[in-house]
Amino acid sequence: MTTPVLDVRGLGYAYPDGHQALFGVDLHVHEGERVALLGPNGAGKTTLVLHLNGILTPGAGTVAVSGLPVTKQHLQEVRRRVGVVFQDPDDQLFMGTVRDDVAFGPANHGVKGQALESRVHDALDQVGMGDFADRPPHHLSFGQRRRVAVATVLAMEPEILVLDEPSSNLDPASRRELADILRHLDVTVLMVTHDLPYALELCPRSVVLSDGMMVADGPTREVLTDRALMAAHRLELPFGFDPHAVRSPRVG
Amino acid sequence: MGAGHGHKLHYHGHSLIHRLPAHAKVLALLGFMLTVVATPRTWWPVFAGYLLVLAVVIALSQVPPLYLVKRMVIELPFVVFAVLMPFIATGPRTELLGLTVSEPGLLAGWALLVKGTLGVLASLTLAATTEPRELLRGLERLRLPTELVSILGFMIRYLDVVTDEMRRMRIARESRGFRASSPRHWPVVARSAGALFIRSYERGERVHLAMVARGYTGSLPHTEHDSRRR
Numbered sequence: 001m002t003t004p005v006l007d008v009r010g011l012g013y014a015y016p017d018g019h020q021a022l023f024g025v026d027l028h029v030h031e032g033e034r035v036a037l038l039g040p041n042g043a044g045k046t047t048l049v050l051h052l053n054g055i056l057t058p059g060a061g062t063v064a065v066s067g068l069p070v071t072k073q074h075l076q077e078v079r080r081r082v083g084v085v086f087q088d089p090d091d092q093l094f095m096g097t098v099r100d101d102v103a104f105g106p107a108n109h110g111v112k113g114q115a116l117e118s119r120v121h122d123a124l125d126q127v128g129m130g131d132f133a134d135r136p137p138h139h140l141s142f143g144q145r146r147r148v149a150v151a152t153v154l155a156m157e158p159e160i161l162v163l164d165e166p167s168s169n170l171d172p173a174s175r176r177e178l179a180d181i182l183r184h185l186d187v188t189v190l191m192v193t194h195d196l197p198y199a200l201e202l203c204p205r206s207v208v209l210s211d212g213m214m215v216a217d218g219p220t221r222e223v224l225t226d227r228a229l230m231a232a233h234r235l236e237l238p239f240g241f242d243p244h245a246v247r248s249p250r251v252g
Numbered sequence: 253m254g255a256g257h258g259h260k261l262h263y264h265g266h267s268l269i270h271r272l273p274a275h276a277k278v279l280a281l282l283g284f285m286l287t288v289v290a291t292p293r294t295w296w297p298v299f300a301g302y303l304l305v306l307a308v309v310i311a312l313s314q315v316p317p318l319y320l321v322k323r324m325v326i327e328l329p330f331v332v333f334a335v336l337m338p339f340i341a342t343g344p345r346t347e348l349l350g351l352t353v354s355e356p357g358l359l360a361g362w363a364l365l366v367k368g369t370l371g372v373l374a375s376l377t378l379a380a381t382t383e384p385r386e387l388l389r390g391l392e393r394l395r396l397p398t399e400l401v402s403i404l405g406f407m408i409r410y411l412d413v414v415t416d417e418m419r420r421m422r423i424a425r426e427s428r429g430f431r432a433s434s435p436r437h438w439p440v441v442a443r444s445a446g447a448l449f450i451r452s453y454e455r456g457e458r459v460h461l462a463m464v465a466r467g468y469t470g471s472l473p474h475t476e477h478d479s480r481r482r
Binding site for chain 2: 055091105109153
Protein backbone atom coordinates (compact mmCIF):
# COMPACT_ATOMS: atom_id res chain seq x y z
CA MET A 1 0.00 0.00 0.00
CA THR A 2 1.09 3.60 -0.56
CA THR A 3 2.46 5.84 2.18
CA PRO A 4 -0.44 7.02 4.33
CA VAL A 5 -1.12 10.78 4.29
CA LEU A 6 -1.43 10.58 8.02
CA ASP A 7 0.54 8.05 10.00
CA VAL A 8 0.17 8.25 13.79
CA ARG A 9 1.89 5.50 15.78
CA GLY A 10 1.71 4.92 19.50
CA LEU A 11 1.08 8.58 20.23
CA GLY A 12 1.07 9.42 23.93
CA TYR A 13 0.81 12.85 25.47
CA ALA A 14 0.47 14.34 28.93
CA TYR A 15 -0.21 18.03 29.53
CA PRO A 16 2.32 19.96 31.63
CA ASP A 17 -0.07 19.76 34.59
CA GLY A 18 0.28 15.95 34.49
CA HIS A 19 -3.08 15.18 32.94
CA GLN A 20 -2.54 12.34 30.49
CA ALA A 21 -4.64 13.01 27.38
CA LEU A 22 -3.48 10.36 24.89
CA PHE A 23 -2.40 6.77 25.54
CA GLY A 24 -0.70 5.21 22.53
CA VAL A 25 -2.98 6.29 19.69
CA ASP A 26 -2.62 4.71 16.24
CA LEU A 27 -4.25 6.24 13.19
CA HIS A 28 -3.59 5.83 9.49
CA VAL A 29 -5.40 7.85 6.88
CA HIS A 30 -4.78 7.19 3.20
CA GLU A 31 -5.01 9.54 0.26
CA GLY A 32 -8.52 10.47 -0.79
CA GLU A 33 -10.16 9.11 2.37
CA ARG A 34 -12.71 11.04 4.39
CA VAL A 35 -12.50 9.92 8.00
CA ALA A 36 -14.62 11.05 10.94
CA LEU A 37 -12.93 11.26 14.34
CA LEU A 38 -15.64 10.67 16.91
CA GLY A 39 -15.55 10.71 20.67
CA PRO A 40 -17.14 12.27 23.73
CA ASN A 41 -16.04 15.60 25.20
CA GLY A 42 -12.63 15.37 26.79
CA ALA A 43 -11.65 12.25 24.86
CA GLY A 44 -8.49 13.92 23.53
CA LYS A 45 -9.68 14.73 20.01
CA THR A 46 -8.36 18.29 20.00
CA THR A 47 -5.10 17.16 21.60
CA LEU A 48 -4.68 14.66 18.79
CA VAL A 49 -5.40 17.31 16.16
CA LEU A 50 -2.79 19.64 17.64
CA HIS A 51 -0.19 16.92 17.20
CA LEU A 52 -0.93 16.53 13.51
CA ASN A 53 0.66 19.86 12.61
CA GLY A 54 3.25 19.94 15.35
CA ILE A 55 1.67 22.49 17.69
CA LEU A 56 2.09 19.91 20.45
CA THR A 57 5.11 17.64 20.61
CA PRO A 58 4.41 13.95 21.31
CA GLY A 59 5.42 12.59 24.70
CA ALA A 60 5.72 9.16 23.07
CA GLY A 61 5.24 7.75 19.59
CA THR A 62 5.50 9.42 16.19
CA VAL A 63 3.41 11.36 13.71
CA ALA A 64 4.24 11.48 10.01
CA VAL A 65 2.53 13.32 7.17
CA SER A 66 3.01 11.65 3.77
CA GLY A 67 6.18 10.08 5.10
CA LEU A 68 7.55 13.32 6.55
CA PRO A 69 8.01 13.04 10.32
CA VAL A 70 6.46 15.87 12.32
CA THR A 71 9.56 17.30 13.98
CA LYS A 72 10.99 20.77 14.56
CA GLN A 73 12.99 20.94 11.33
CA HIS A 74 10.00 20.02 9.13
CA LEU A 75 7.45 22.13 10.93
CA GLN A 76 6.85 24.66 8.17
CA GLU A 77 6.34 21.98 5.49
CA VAL A 78 4.15 19.91 7.83
CA ARG A 79 1.92 22.92 8.44
CA ARG A 80 1.53 23.42 4.73
CA ARG A 81 0.57 19.78 4.25
CA VAL A 82 -1.87 19.65 7.16
CA GLY A 83 -4.57 22.29 7.01
CA VAL A 84 -6.45 22.70 10.27
CA VAL A 85 -9.80 24.51 10.29
CA PHE A 86 -10.56 25.50 13.87
CA GLN A 87 -13.99 25.49 15.41
CA ASP A 88 -14.54 29.23 15.83
CA PRO A 89 -14.07 31.05 12.52
CA ASP A 90 -13.46 34.26 14.46
CA ASP A 91 -10.25 32.70 15.73
CA GLN A 92 -9.12 31.92 12.23
CA LEU A 93 -10.10 35.10 10.40
CA PHE A 94 -8.21 38.02 11.78
CA MET A 95 -7.25 40.21 8.83
CA GLY A 96 -9.12 43.21 7.49
CA THR A 97 -10.44 41.48 4.39
CA VAL A 98 -11.39 37.97 3.38
CA ARG A 99 -8.77 38.12 0.64
CA ASP A 100 -5.91 38.96 3.04
CA ASP A 101 -7.02 36.19 5.36
CA VAL A 102 -7.02 33.58 2.62
CA ALA A 103 -3.65 34.88 1.41
CA PHE A 104 -2.11 34.64 4.89
CA GLY A 105 -1.33 30.89 4.81
CA PRO A 106 0.22 30.64 1.33
CA ALA A 107 2.11 33.93 1.86
CA ASN A 108 3.68 32.45 4.99
CA HIS A 109 4.94 29.69 2.75
CA GLY A 110 6.49 32.08 0.28
CA VAL A 111 3.81 32.21 -2.41
CA LYS A 112 3.55 35.70 -3.87
CA GLY A 113 2.36 37.88 -6.72
CA GLN A 114 0.12 36.37 -9.37
CA ALA A 115 0.45 32.85 -7.95
CA LEU A 116 -0.82 34.08 -4.57
CA GLU A 117 -3.68 35.90 -6.23
CA SER A 118 -4.80 32.79 -8.11
CA ARG A 119 -4.50 30.60 -4.98
CA VAL A 120 -6.81 33.00 -3.14
CA HIS A 121 -9.20 33.12 -6.05
CA ASP A 122 -9.34 29.32 -6.43
CA ALA A 123 -9.76 28.68 -2.72
CA LEU A 124 -12.62 31.15 -2.43
CA ASP A 125 -14.27 29.72 -5.54
CA GLN A 126 -14.12 26.22 -4.08
CA VAL A 127 -16.20 27.33 -1.10
CA GLY A 128 -18.49 29.55 -3.17
CA MET A 129 -17.24 32.79 -1.62
CA GLY A 130 -15.55 34.27 -4.69
CA ASP A 131 -17.61 37.45 -4.57
CA PHE A 132 -16.64 38.29 -1.01
CA ALA A 133 -12.88 38.74 -1.36
CA ASP A 134 -12.87 42.42 -0.46
CA ARG A 135 -15.30 42.22 2.46
CA PRO A 136 -14.17 42.42 6.07
CA PRO A 137 -14.75 38.97 7.67
CA HIS A 138 -16.78 40.35 10.58
CA HIS A 139 -19.45 41.55 8.17
CA LEU A 140 -20.18 38.02 6.94
CA SER A 141 -22.72 35.59 8.35
CA PHE A 142 -21.48 32.79 10.59
CA GLY A 143 -21.91 30.18 7.85
CA GLN A 144 -20.01 32.35 5.38
CA ARG A 145 -17.20 32.86 7.89
CA ARG A 146 -16.94 29.09 8.39
CA ARG A 147 -16.63 28.66 4.62
CA VAL A 148 -13.97 31.36 4.39
CA ALA A 149 -12.11 29.63 7.24
CA VAL A 150 -12.08 26.47 5.11
CA ALA A 151 -10.79 28.54 2.18
CA THR A 152 -7.93 29.99 4.25
CA VAL A 153 -6.66 26.46 4.65
CA LEU A 154 -7.46 25.23 1.11
CA ALA A 155 -5.31 28.09 -0.22
CA MET A 156 -2.27 26.33 1.24
CA GLU A 157 -3.10 23.33 -0.98
CA PRO A 158 -2.85 20.92 1.95
CA GLU A 159 -2.62 17.17 1.57
CA ILE A 160 -5.05 16.65 4.38
CA LEU A 161 -7.80 18.91 5.63
CA VAL A 162 -8.49 18.61 9.35
CA LEU A 163 -11.84 20.07 10.41
CA ASP A 164 -12.70 20.65 14.05
CA GLU A 165 -16.48 20.46 14.50
CA PRO A 166 -17.29 21.82 11.03
CA SER A 167 -21.06 21.72 11.52
CA SER A 168 -21.22 23.34 14.97
CA ASN A 169 -23.44 26.44 15.27
CA LEU A 170 -24.56 26.24 11.65
CA ASP A 171 -28.20 26.47 10.68
CA PRO A 172 -29.45 23.45 8.70
CA ALA A 173 -29.09 25.21 5.33
CA SER A 174 -25.52 26.33 6.01
CA ARG A 175 -24.76 22.87 7.35
CA ARG A 176 -25.94 21.27 4.11
CA GLU A 177 -24.11 23.84 1.96
CA LEU A 178 -20.89 23.09 3.80
CA ALA A 179 -21.48 19.36 3.34
CA ASP A 180 -21.88 19.89 -0.42
CA ILE A 181 -18.63 21.85 -0.49
CA LEU A 182 -16.69 19.28 1.55
CA ARG A 183 -18.01 16.38 -0.51
CA HIS A 184 -16.70 17.93 -3.72
CA LEU A 185 -13.26 18.85 -2.46
CA ASP A 186 -10.50 16.78 -3.96
CA VAL A 187 -8.56 16.39 -0.72
CA THR A 188 -8.14 13.91 2.12
CA VAL A 189 -10.30 14.88 5.10
CA LEU A 190 -10.16 14.15 8.82
CA MET A 191 -13.26 15.52 10.49
CA VAL A 192 -13.59 15.85 14.26
CA THR A 193 -17.28 15.91 15.12
CA HIS A 194 -20.09 15.21 17.54
CA ASP A 195 -22.56 15.46 14.70
CA LEU A 196 -22.99 11.73 13.97
CA PRO A 197 -25.43 12.10 11.05
CA TYR A 198 -22.94 14.52 9.49
CA ALA A 199 -20.20 11.90 9.90
CA LEU A 200 -22.41 9.29 8.24
CA GLU A 201 -23.28 11.66 5.42
CA LEU A 202 -19.71 12.65 4.60
CA CYS A 203 -17.29 10.06 5.90
CA PRO A 204 -17.28 6.43 4.75
CA ARG A 205 -14.93 5.58 7.64
CA SER A 206 -15.01 6.53 11.32
CA VAL A 207 -12.63 6.14 14.23
CA VAL A 208 -13.63 6.55 17.86
CA LEU A 209 -11.33 8.12 20.44
CA SER A 210 -12.30 7.65 24.07
CA ASP A 211 -10.25 8.50 27.15
CA GLY A 212 -7.17 8.94 25.02
CA MET A 213 -7.43 5.56 23.27
CA MET A 214 -8.62 4.47 19.85
CA VAL A 215 -11.51 2.15 20.59
CA ALA A 216 -13.02 1.66 17.15
CA ASP A 217 -12.13 2.00 13.49
CA GLY A 218 -14.46 0.93 10.72
CA PRO A 219 -17.15 1.85 8.23
CA THR A 220 -19.20 4.69 9.73
CA ARG A 221 -22.51 2.84 9.54
CA GLU A 222 -21.10 -0.16 11.39
CA VAL A 223 -19.62 2.05 14.10
CA LEU A 224 -22.85 3.98 14.56
CA THR A 225 -24.98 0.84 14.77
CA ASP A 226 -22.76 -0.92 17.32
CA ARG A 227 -24.97 -0.25 20.34
CA ALA A 228 -22.57 -1.61 22.95
CA LEU A 229 -19.68 0.46 21.60
CA MET A 230 -21.77 3.59 21.34
CA ALA A 231 -23.13 3.29 24.87
CA ALA A 232 -19.70 2.52 26.37
CA HIS A 233 -18.23 5.72 24.95
CA ARG A 234 -21.00 8.24 25.49
CA LEU A 235 -21.90 8.45 21.82
CA GLU A 236 -25.57 8.97 21.07
CA LEU A 237 -27.49 9.34 17.89
CA PRO A 238 -30.02 12.19 17.69
CA PHE A 239 -33.58 11.23 18.58
CA GLY A 240 -35.27 9.31 15.80
CA PHE A 241 -32.13 8.95 13.67
CA ASP A 242 -31.61 5.50 12.20
CA PRO A 243 -28.32 4.95 10.32
CA HIS A 244 -29.94 2.05 8.46
CA ALA A 245 -32.57 4.32 6.99
CA VAL A 246 -30.13 6.55 5.07
CA ARG A 247 -27.96 5.90 2.07
CA SER A 248 -24.29 5.03 2.53
CA PRO A 249 -21.84 7.83 1.85
CA ARG A 250 -20.10 7.47 -1.46
CA VAL A 251 -16.45 6.52 -1.24
CA GLY A 252 -13.98 9.09 -2.63
CA MET B 253 -21.29 55.09 26.89
CA GLY B 254 -24.11 56.41 24.75
CA ALA B 255 -25.56 54.41 21.90
CA GLY B 256 -24.51 50.84 21.29
CA HIS B 257 -23.11 51.84 17.95
CA GLY B 258 -20.62 54.24 19.47
CA HIS B 259 -17.69 52.58 17.75
CA LYS B 260 -19.13 52.93 14.28
CA LEU B 261 -17.13 56.00 13.47
CA HIS B 262 -16.94 55.79 9.73
CA TYR B 263 -19.47 57.70 7.66
CA HIS B 264 -19.67 56.30 4.16
CA GLY B 265 -19.19 58.90 1.47
CA HIS B 266 -17.31 59.89 -1.67
CA SER B 267 -16.43 63.50 -0.93
CA LEU B 268 -13.11 65.15 -1.66
CA ILE B 269 -12.05 64.55 1.94
CA HIS B 270 -13.04 60.88 1.74
CA ARG B 271 -10.94 60.42 -1.37
CA LEU B 272 -7.76 62.01 -0.01
CA PRO B 273 -5.03 59.44 0.66
CA ALA B 274 -5.11 58.23 4.27
CA HIS B 275 -1.49 59.08 5.06
CA ALA B 276 -2.03 62.69 3.95
CA LYS B 277 -5.02 62.93 6.28
CA VAL B 278 -3.07 61.45 9.19
CA LEU B 279 -0.24 63.93 8.64
CA ALA B 280 -2.71 66.80 8.36
CA LEU B 281 -4.36 65.77 11.63
CA LEU B 282 -0.99 65.48 13.35
CA GLY B 283 0.13 68.89 12.06
CA PHE B 284 -3.16 70.48 13.05
CA MET B 285 -3.00 69.03 16.54
CA LEU B 286 0.58 70.09 17.15
CA THR B 287 -0.29 73.63 16.04
CA VAL B 288 -3.35 73.75 18.28
CA VAL B 289 -1.46 72.45 21.30
CA ALA B 290 1.42 74.87 20.73
CA THR B 291 -0.84 77.93 20.45
CA PRO B 292 -0.70 80.11 23.62
CA ARG B 293 -4.05 79.81 25.32
CA THR B 294 -4.75 83.56 25.44
CA TRP B 295 -4.73 84.00 21.66
CA TRP B 296 -8.50 83.81 21.67
CA PRO B 297 -9.30 84.66 18.04
CA VAL B 298 -6.82 82.11 16.73
CA PHE B 299 -8.88 79.29 18.23
CA ALA B 300 -11.93 80.60 16.43
CA GLY B 301 -9.85 80.42 13.27
CA TYR B 302 -9.00 76.76 13.96
CA LEU B 303 -12.66 75.96 14.46
CA LEU B 304 -13.47 77.67 11.17
CA VAL B 305 -10.86 75.55 9.37
CA LEU B 306 -12.38 72.40 10.85
CA ALA B 307 -15.88 73.55 9.95
CA VAL B 308 -14.81 74.03 6.31
CA VAL B 309 -13.23 70.55 6.22
CA ILE B 310 -16.37 69.00 7.74
CA ALA B 311 -18.58 70.86 5.27
CA LEU B 312 -16.43 69.60 2.39
CA SER B 313 -16.60 66.03 3.73
CA GLN B 314 -20.42 66.13 3.69
CA VAL B 315 -20.54 64.33 7.03
CA PRO B 316 -23.62 65.64 8.91
CA PRO B 317 -22.35 67.79 11.83
CA LEU B 318 -24.84 66.12 14.15
CA TYR B 319 -23.20 62.76 13.39
CA LEU B 320 -19.91 64.09 14.76
CA VAL B 321 -21.46 65.97 17.68
CA LYS B 322 -23.16 62.79 18.93
CA ARG B 323 -19.83 60.99 18.98
CA MET B 324 -18.18 63.79 20.91
CA VAL B 325 -19.67 62.46 24.17
CA ILE B 326 -16.37 60.62 24.49
CA GLU B 327 -14.90 63.95 25.59
CA LEU B 328 -17.28 64.22 28.54
CA PRO B 329 -14.84 63.18 31.31
CA PHE B 330 -12.43 65.88 30.16
CA VAL B 331 -15.19 68.45 30.09
CA VAL B 332 -16.08 67.59 33.68
CA PHE B 333 -12.46 67.97 34.66
CA ALA B 334 -12.11 71.27 32.78
CA VAL B 335 -15.23 72.64 34.49
CA LEU B 336 -13.93 71.62 37.92
CA MET B 337 -10.52 73.20 37.42
CA PRO B 338 -11.47 76.84 38.20
CA PHE B 339 -12.91 75.66 41.52
CA ILE B 340 -10.08 73.44 42.70
CA ALA B 341 -7.03 75.35 41.43
CA THR B 342 -5.26 77.83 43.71
CA GLY B 343 -3.93 81.32 42.95
CA PRO B 344 -5.52 84.76 42.64
CA ARG B 345 -9.32 84.73 42.69
CA THR B 346 -11.68 86.37 40.26
CA GLU B 347 -15.44 86.82 39.93
CA LEU B 348 -17.35 84.85 37.28
CA LEU B 349 -21.16 84.84 37.14
CA GLY B 350 -21.25 85.66 40.82
CA LEU B 351 -18.86 82.85 41.82
CA THR B 352 -15.35 83.26 43.15
CA VAL B 353 -13.03 81.09 41.05
CA SER B 354 -9.29 80.63 40.60
CA GLU B 355 -7.93 82.69 37.71
CA PRO B 356 -5.16 80.28 36.60
CA GLY B 357 -7.67 77.44 36.99
CA LEU B 358 -10.12 79.23 34.74
CA LEU B 359 -7.45 79.71 32.12
CA ALA B 360 -6.25 76.09 32.38
CA GLY B 361 -9.84 74.84 32.17
CA TRP B 362 -10.44 76.93 29.07
CA ALA B 363 -7.25 75.66 27.43
CA LEU B 364 -8.11 72.03 28.20
CA LEU B 365 -11.65 72.47 26.93
CA VAL B 366 -10.85 74.26 23.70
CA LYS B 367 -7.77 72.22 22.74
CA GLY B 368 -9.47 68.95 23.69
CA THR B 369 -12.60 69.78 21.74
CA LEU B 370 -10.66 70.76 18.63
CA GLY B 371 -8.63 67.56 18.90
CA VAL B 372 -11.62 65.28 19.35
CA LEU B 373 -13.51 66.94 16.51
CA ALA B 374 -10.53 66.72 14.17
CA SER B 375 -9.93 63.04 15.03
CA LEU B 376 -13.60 62.21 14.58
CA THR B 377 -13.52 63.88 11.19
CA LEU B 378 -10.57 61.72 10.18
CA ALA B 379 -12.32 58.60 11.46
CA ALA B 380 -15.56 59.51 9.71
CA THR B 381 -13.90 60.04 6.35
CA THR B 382 -11.36 57.20 6.39
CA GLU B 383 -12.13 53.51 6.53
CA PRO B 384 -10.17 51.69 9.27
CA ARG B 385 -8.49 49.57 6.64
CA GLU B 386 -7.36 52.62 4.69
CA LEU B 387 -6.13 54.21 7.87
CA LEU B 388 -3.92 51.19 8.56
CA ARG B 389 -2.52 51.31 5.02
CA GLY B 390 -1.85 55.02 5.52
CA LEU B 391 0.03 54.36 8.74
CA GLU B 392 1.99 51.63 6.98
CA ARG B 393 2.94 54.07 4.24
CA LEU B 394 4.07 56.48 6.93
CA ARG B 395 6.53 53.76 8.00
CA LEU B 396 4.93 53.11 11.36
CA PRO B 397 6.53 49.92 12.76
CA THR B 398 4.66 46.91 11.35
CA GLU B 399 4.13 45.51 14.87
CA LEU B 400 2.12 48.58 15.80
CA VAL B 401 0.12 48.44 12.57
CA SER B 402 -0.65 44.74 13.19
CA ILE B 403 -1.76 45.45 16.75
CA LEU B 404 -4.09 48.19 15.50
CA GLY B 405 -5.36 45.83 12.82
CA PHE B 406 -6.14 43.14 15.39
CA MET B 407 -7.89 45.72 17.53
CA ILE B 408 -10.14 46.81 14.67
CA ARG B 409 -10.87 43.21 13.73
CA TYR B 410 -11.78 42.04 17.23
CA LEU B 411 -13.50 45.15 18.57
CA ASP B 412 -16.84 43.90 17.24
CA VAL B 413 -16.26 40.38 18.53
CA VAL B 414 -15.40 41.57 22.04
CA THR B 415 -18.21 44.14 22.21
CA ASP B 416 -20.58 41.45 21.10
CA GLU B 417 -19.32 39.11 23.81
CA MET B 418 -19.71 41.90 26.35
CA ARG B 419 -23.28 42.51 25.21
CA ARG B 420 -24.13 38.80 25.47
CA MET B 421 -22.71 38.65 28.99
CA ARG B 422 -24.76 41.69 29.99
CA ILE B 423 -27.93 40.18 28.52
CA ALA B 424 -27.22 36.92 30.37
CA ARG B 425 -26.77 38.85 33.63
CA GLU B 426 -29.89 40.88 33.16
CA SER B 427 -31.91 37.83 32.15
CA ARG B 428 -31.24 36.55 35.63
CA GLY B 429 -32.65 39.70 37.14
CA PHE B 430 -29.45 41.68 37.64
CA ARG B 431 -29.39 45.45 37.21
CA ALA B 432 -26.28 47.49 37.91
CA SER B 433 -28.17 50.21 39.74
CA SER B 434 -26.07 50.80 42.84
CA PRO B 435 -22.39 50.59 43.87
CA ARG B 436 -23.27 47.38 45.71
CA HIS B 437 -23.54 45.76 42.28
CA TRP B 438 -20.15 46.89 41.07
CA PRO B 439 -18.32 43.72 42.20
CA VAL B 440 -20.52 41.73 39.81
CA VAL B 441 -19.73 44.07 36.93
CA ALA B 442 -16.04 43.92 37.84
CA ARG B 443 -16.13 40.12 37.81
CA SER B 444 -17.77 40.19 34.38
CA ALA B 445 -15.02 42.48 33.17
CA GLY B 446 -12.51 40.00 34.54
CA ALA B 447 -14.23 37.14 32.77
CA LEU B 448 -14.27 39.15 29.55
CA PHE B 449 -10.56 39.81 29.91
CA ILE B 450 -9.83 36.10 30.38
CA ARG B 451 -12.01 35.20 27.42
CA SER B 452 -10.31 37.75 25.20
CA TYR B 453 -6.92 36.56 26.36
CA GLU B 454 -7.85 32.97 25.54
CA ARG B 455 -9.19 34.05 22.19
CA GLY B 456 -5.85 35.71 21.56
CA GLU B 457 -4.19 32.37 22.21
CA ARG B 458 -6.57 30.56 19.86
CA VAL B 459 -6.02 33.15 17.14
CA HIS B 460 -2.28 32.72 17.54
CA LEU B 461 -2.70 28.94 17.35
CA ALA B 462 -4.69 29.25 14.14
CA MET B 463 -2.00 31.54 12.72
CA VAL B 464 0.82 29.17 13.67
CA ALA B 465 -1.14 26.32 12.08
CA ARG B 466 -1.00 28.22 8.81
CA GLY B 467 2.76 28.61 8.99
CA TYR B 468 3.05 31.92 10.85
CA THR B 469 6.62 32.37 12.03
CA GLY B 470 6.55 35.76 13.70
CA SER B 471 6.11 38.36 11.00
CA LEU B 472 3.03 39.09 8.95
CA PRO B 473 3.58 38.31 5.28
CA HIS B 474 2.94 41.02 2.79
CA THR B 475 -0.34 40.11 1.14
CA GLU B 476 -1.03 43.47 -0.45
CA HIS B 477 -1.66 43.42 -4.14
CA ASP B 478 -0.70 46.50 -6.11
CA SER B 479 -3.17 45.97 -8.90
CA ARG B 480 -6.03 46.55 -6.49
CA ARG B 481 -8.09 49.70 -6.60
CA ARG B 482 -6.40 52.93 -5.56
